[in-house]
Amino acid sequence: MTEDLLWPDYAAPTDLAAIEAVPLAARGLPESTYALLARAATRWPDRTAVLALPDAAHWREPLRRTYAELLADVHRYANLFHELGVRRGDAVALMSPNCAELITATLAAQLAGIAAPLGGGLSRAHLAELLRRSGARVLITAGPDLAPDTWDTAQSLARDGLLDAILVLRPTGAAGTPEPLPAIRGVRVGYLGELAAAMDSSAFDGDLPRSADLAAMFHTGGTTGAPKLAAHTHANEVADAWMLSASNLFDEETVVFAALPLFHVNALVVTLLAPLFKGQAVVWAGPLGYRDPALYGAFWRIVEHYRIAAMSAVPTVYATLAQCPVDADISSLRFPMVGASPLPAAVRDSFQAHTGITLVEGYGLTEATCASARTFPDVSRPGSVGQRLPYQRVRVVRTDGTWEDVASGEAGLLAISGPTVFPGYVIDRDGSGPVLDGLGKLADGWLDTGDLARIDEDGFIYLAGRAKDLIIRGGHNIDPAIIEDALLSHPQVTAASAVGRPDTHAGEVPVAYVTLARGATVTEDELRDWTSERVPDRTAAPKTVTILDELPVTAVGKLYKLALRTDAIRREVRGALDKVPGVHDVEATIEGSSIVVTVTVSPSADQAAVKAILGRYAIEWRLVVMS
Numbered sequence: 335m336t337e338d339l340l341w342p343d344y345a346a347p348t349d350l351a352a353i354e355a356v357p358l359a360a361r362g363l364p365e366s367t368y369a370l371l372a373r374a375a376t377r378w379p380d381r382t383a384v385l386a387l388p389d390a391a392h393w394r395e396p397l398r399r400t401y402a403e404l405l406a407d408v409h410r411y412a413n414l415f416h417e418l419g420v421r422r423g424d425a426v427a428l429m430s431p432n433c434a435e436l437i438t439a440t441l442a443a444q445l446a447g448i449a450a451p452l453g454g455g456l457s458r459a460h461l462a463e464l465l466r467r468s469g470a471r472v473l474i475t476a477g478p479d480l481a482p483d484t485w486d487t488a489q490s491l492a493r494d495g496l497l498d499a500i501l502v503l504r505p506t507g508a509a510g511t512p513e514p515l516p517a518i519r520g521v522r523v524g525y526l527g528e529l530a531a532a533m534d535s536s537a538f539d540g541d542l543p544r545s546a547d548l549a550a551m552f553h554t555g556g557t558t559g560a561p562k563l564a565a566h567t568h569a570n571e572v573a574d575a576w577m578l579s580a581s582n583l584f585d586e587e588t589v590v591f592a593a594l595p596l597f598h599v600n601a602l603v604v605t606l607l608a609p610l611f612k613g614q615a616v617v618w619a620g621p622l623g624y625r626d627p628a629l630y631g632a633f634w635r636i637v638e639h640y641r642i643a644a645m646s647a648v649p650t651v652y653a654t655l656a657q658c659p660v661d662a663d664i665s666s667l668r669f670p671m672v673g674a675s676p677l678p679a680a681v682r683d684s685f686q687a688h689t690g691i692t693l694v695e696g697y698g699l700t701e702a703t704c705a706s707a708r709t710f711p712d713v714s715r716p717g718s719v720g721q722r723l724p725y726q727r728v729r730v731v732r733t734d735g736t737w738e739d740v741a742s743g744e745a746g747l748l749a750i751s752g753p754t755v756f757p758g759y760v761i762d763r764d765g766s767g768p769v770l771d772g773l774g775k776l777a778d779g780w781l782d783t784g785d786l787a788r789i790d791e792d793g794f795i796y797l798a799g800r801a802k803d804l805i806i807r808g809g810h811n812i813d814p815a816i817i818e819d820a821l822l823s824h825p826q827v828t829a830a831s832a833v834g835r836p837d838t839h840a841g842e843v844p845v846a847y848v849t850l851a852r853g854a855t856v857t858e859d860e861l862r863d864w865t866s867e868r869v870p871d872r873t874a875a876p877k878t879v880t881i882l883d884e885l886p887v888t889a890v891g892k893l894y895k896l897a898l899r900t901d902a903i904r905r906e907v908r909g910a911l912d913k914v915p916g917v918h919d920v921e922a923t924i925e926g927s928s929i930v931v932t933v934t935v936s937p938s939a940d941q942a943a944v945k946a947i948l949g950r951y952a953i954e955w956r957l958v959v960m961s
Contacts, residue, residue, distance in 0.1 A: 344724070345582040347713060347792065353580075353724045358753060363576055366543040366568035368408075368445040370575070370610045375405035378586075378613035385640065386434035386506045389620035390628035393636050397434045397507045401613065404438065406535035411442035411526065413533040416540045418472055418499050418522070422547060423767025425450040427470035429461070429488065431481050431621035432596055434506040435526055437606065439474045440596055445538055448768070449550040450563070451597035454484040456553075457870030458491065465496050467563055468551050469763045474526060477502040478513050480621065492521045501526040506620070545569040548768060551760050552599055554700040554811055563760035564700045565770055566599075573753040574703040575607035577723040583669050583711070584644065586612045591636070591645040593619035593629070598809070600674060603704035604646045617642065624651045630658050638662035644669035648809040649677045649952075650839050652693060656684040667691055669711070673698060674809030679716070680949030695719050697795060700811075701781055702726075703754040707795050718794040726752035729780070730789055737777060745798040745928075748787040749780045756781075798928055803895055805834035805844045805874075812874045817846055820868040821879070824861065826854035829885050832876060833895050835902035838910075838950040845902050846876040849884055900929050903953060907931050910947050915939065918960060931955040 339361045342353045364370040374383070379402035386397045399407070415426055426443035429452040430436050443449035450468040452461060454476070465473075475488040480503055492500055499522040504512055515523050543549065549571050551563040578584075592605035609616050617640050620626060624647060629636075633655060636642065643666050652672060667689075673696040682693050697719035698705040706728070709720035722728045730746040731737045740746040758770030775782050786798040805812040814832035821830035829849040834842035848861060856864075858879045866875035886897040904922035911917045916939025922931045931953055935944060941957060948955045 340576075342580060342724075343582065344580045345710075347710060347721045347794075350721065350724060350793075358573070358725045361576075363569075363572050365545050365572075366444075366547070367441065367549055367571055367607060368538075368543055370572055370607065371401075371405055371408060371441060374610045374613050375401040381613050382615045383610075383613075384434065384437060384616055384618060386437065386618045387620050388505060388507045389622070390626045390632060392507075392620075393632055394639070395507065396617070399434070404441075407438045407530075408442045408445060409535045409538055410530040410533040411439055412446040412538050412540070414501070414526070414530040415442060415446035415472060416538070417533075420447040420472060422447060422541055422543065424448065424472075425468040425470035425551060425768075426472050426474065427452055427465060427468065428474040428596070429454050429484060430474065430476035430503050431484070432593075432601075432618060432623060433476075433480060433503055433621055434618070435503045436474070436596055437618065439501075439503070439526065440602065440606070443474070444549045444568070445543065446540060448548045451550070451552060451602075453553070453595070453597045453871075454481065454487065455872050458487060460870040461487065461491060462494065462496055464553055464563065465491065467760055467762065469768065471496075471498040472501065473497050473499070474501050474503065476621075477504055477515070477525070479508065480505045489516070489518065492518045492523075495520075497521055499523070501529065503527075543568050545572070548757075550602070551768070552597070552700050562773075564756050565758060565760050565768065566703055566756055570703045570754050570756060571603060571607055573725070574603050574705055574723075576611060577725070577754075578604060578705055578708075579608040579611040580724065584608075584612060584614070586614065588612070588614045588643040588669075589641050589666070590614055590616045591619070591640075591642045592616050593623035594646065594648075594809075595623060598674075599698075599700050599704040600646055600809075604671065615640075624648075630654055633658060634660050634662040634664050637664045637667050641666040643667060644671065646671040646673070648672065648674045649681050649841055650808055652685045653681045653839070653950075656681065656688045660689060664689065664691070669694055671696055671708070673705070673719075674806065677952060680946065680951075683949070697797070699783055699785075701756045701775060702750050702783070703756065706750050706754065715794050718790075718796050720795060721793050722750075722795070723754075726750060726754060728789065728793075728795065730787055733786070737780070742791055743788055745786055745788045748783045748785045748795070748797075749777075750783060751780045755779065803833070805832065806842050807834075807837075807844065807873050808840040810873050812844055812871065814844070816869050816871065817844055817865060817874050817876055820865045821846055821848055821861065823868065824856065824864055826851050826856045827861070831885055831893055831895060831898055833899045833902055835877065835899075835906050836951040836953055837906070841952060844874055844876045846879045847882055847885060847898050847901075848879060849882055896924055896929070900924055903929055903931060907933070907948070907951070907953075907955075910950075911944060914943055914947070917944065928954055932958060934958045934960060936960050 383401040383404045384399040424447040427450045476484040549568040550566045594601040692711045696708040707720040758772045760768045762769040817832035818830040832846040835845045837843040861879040886894040908920040916936040919934040
């Protein structure tokens, strides 16, 4: 591998043309995620690769693994999977909060077969369908001392005949004899670390993955109620990780902080794979990650202690950190990345004012592996999610399905092509492995992102809303269909529609609108509770259910969700401004493909207070002063 070709000069938006003058194939990227790890272990065997914190309270007591030790552990785990019958086209499911063993197991699953991470908060029925579709018969899961609820779910799935083996993870740094595990008829059950201890650590016994082989299947939201599994090839993941690590902002001394769950593509690509390219150390938070309240009380001291330079989180994390007193030297932190949901201007401004550090915003989606665009700390483009990453292509097309490009600066449907675009969704299995289908998202190599955007003359992308119906709560995709299905199961509900409502903490939360049968007596609160008890994902429980005489439709009779989102925004903003004196009216209107909130105030109103409240939301707004 030619290191000069691997590392171009990439510090500013103007570097993109020179980078792409060299074909990506000539840059000598590793063949697979395993080859990427093996390269790091060969070049920097004694350098620290992982510092896994047991939890936020014990942040000074990490479990350390060098690159050589990490590779040896990956060999052991992968050889165990191979012994259990896992081959190149077979999936290994992983369902656990983050811990040291999960990091190793994820890499090992991609070496022996295909990693299929699962969120433990999904319903058992949803998980069972994902297991069936992926074909995974081996499950890596949290044990009773790491996540009892997840452990209970895993046992239930096994007793339903869905698994051949359960390999159990312990908390990071766990000592002493573990709790005995129950026997399950026909299922091999054991602690992963114990079962893998005797395996060969010097090499993998099976066939090594190639670039076109599948590396992972990530479950993601969609516009139907069925679960979707987006497939990633090794080439997808290695290319995207390289595009991020190629930045001049990263060097071998950069220490990365990781706290997003490993069932999310951001955790895998941004904080696990990308650091392997330059041999960087990654500090992994405990099992609760950013959901651990104790983490915020110690966060700035963690940054100082480990000299954290880069991190990745959702906007709500930075909103919280902007309220945490800076009680340490945080001068090492240069590259705090934010994505997964829209960044409110107030969060961006308050974090920078509080810390003196500029947030680096990005954009991506699971179907394009992870990241497709990012901003530059020294180039101010307020409202932009950044310039496309090298070798990816972006275009804005008409939303009527013609795929005809719109004029520069005009809003339309954002489409992406290039080496990170996924090969399709896993819809089934046959004798040769997973069966893939683009399910209408792919057209001649271009990915329909479902997002509305415009691109300026310098190539910077500005999101203008979503054409698709996904609700994104704190970076977690929620399919509105699962909420609607739960509501429609109520005997008095005749129609239902769920949309996202802006939220200052989660970015967006689900709310629902329904119509009822004649003579119905059910209340809005009763419907909310009914739905919360029946959705397969706890995060999908609607905050409110609103009863309407009829749901809005377009001229051709299609449900008009944009009108419902408009109503949800208006209600939220009106409630937030309810106690501010001098606010006369709050209206939300559809202007083109965007929703704009207009707040009318009297001349005596505290305009600064109104602007501060509006700035907490990722919405377009205008302030009008009455004459």
